[in-house]
Amino acid sequence: MKYKHLFGPVPSRRLGLSLGIDPILYKTCSFDCVYCECGATTRLTYTRKEYISVAEIISELDSFLSPKPILDYITFSGSGEPTLNIGIGKIISFLKQKYPQYKIAVLTNSSLFFYPEIRKELLLADVIIPSLDAVSNNIFQKINRPVKGIRPVDIIQGLINFRKEFPGKIWLEIFILHGINDTDEEIDKFHIVLKKIKPDLIQLNSLDRPGTENWVIPADEETLVKIKKRFKDLPVVMISNYQKREKVKSYNLKIEDAIIATISRRPCTADDLSEILDIHLAELNKYLDALQEKGMIKAVKKPRGLFFRVKE
Numbered sequence: 001m002k003y004k005h006l007f008g009p010v011p012s013r014r015l016g017l018s019l020g021i022d023p024i025l026y027k028t029c030s031f032d033c034v035y036c037e038c039g040a041t042t043r044l045t046y047t048r049k050e051y052i053s054v055a056e057i058i059s060e061l062d063s064f065l066s067p068k069p070i071l072d073y074i075t076f077s078g079s080g081e082p083t084l085n086i087g088i089g090k091i092i093s094f095l096k097q098k099y100p101q102y103k104i105a106v107l108t109n110s111s112l113f114f115y116p117e118i119r120k121e122l123l124l125a126d127v128i129i130p131s132l133d134a135v136s137n138n139i140f141q142k143i144n145r146p147v148k149g150i151r152p153v154d155i156i157q158g159l160i161n162f163r164k165e166f167p168g169k170i171w172l173e174i175f176i177l178h179g180i181n182d183t184d185e186e187i188d189k190f191h192i193v194l195k196k197i198k199p200d201l202i203q204l205n206s207l208d209r210p211g212t213e214n215w216v217i218p219a220d221e222e223t224l225v226k227i228k229k230r231f232k233d234l235p236v237v238m239i240s241n242y243q244k245r246e247k248v249k250s251y252n253l254k255i256e257d258a259i260i261a262t263i264s265r266r267p268c269t270a271d272d273l274s275e276i277l278d279i280h281l282a283e284l285n286k287y288l289d290a291l292q293e294k295g296m297i298k299a300v301k302k303p304r305g306l307f308f309r310v311k312e
């Protein structure tokens, strides 16, 4: 069966062997982050609806999971913000009832966490990976470029409330951008709110490739180490310290080979590669990151976007 809304299992550094569920139409999000690997947001909204039919997703899940494949996680992520699908709670409940052996993770920008009903829909998940890139509104606007009306103060309060209600793990992710959210002042603000949110883990991350805007510069390792030291009383890790992606079960060297073969003929964007190789963009991005980490490919900015080519 060809799946339209499932992808992978992907080699995830954080989640091991992870089956992706994409419950959103490309590219629907309440943010338009400057570092987004899925490209520019074409539908900037916080309207919740059944962007993808819940019945269709459940039918695909049933087909994929009935032979009882080995998986570490089933993860909501993909082409935008998964909590915008109004049926996310129903899908999680279905999985927990029919396939309780699988752990569920949700990657979210946490923009809708101030709505109690959304927090309630996520309660049965095992791990929530929310992102929080700024405490100050001006920095939040600059990095996340949200739909009008979303404020970091509400997101933070939503996360504080969620922590009190949610029995599972919260691994909060912060994307650090050089000169934007890595100032001493902003890091001090983060420190205060992180103590209130009380995540189980704080993951410091930065860009693996050039950003969509010229002014977006990845934070270097030294900066991440400095921030980690300032958060020394908190459970913080640097994502780059995680195990190499290709050691993760399910890492498929054939996909690597296909990417290399394609871009050695002509440089391609991630979108081009996703279409040519018929691999979901979120899955493809994991391989592009791994190939860049290994120094085998390079991203070059051009007017039509970021092109990948083989490194000489």
Ligand code: SF4
Binding pocket: 029, 030, 031, 032, 033, 035, 036, 037, 038, 041, 079, 080, 081, 109
């Ligand atoms: S919240 Fe996630 S999907 Fe949405 S624009 Fe930001 S990085 Fe992309």
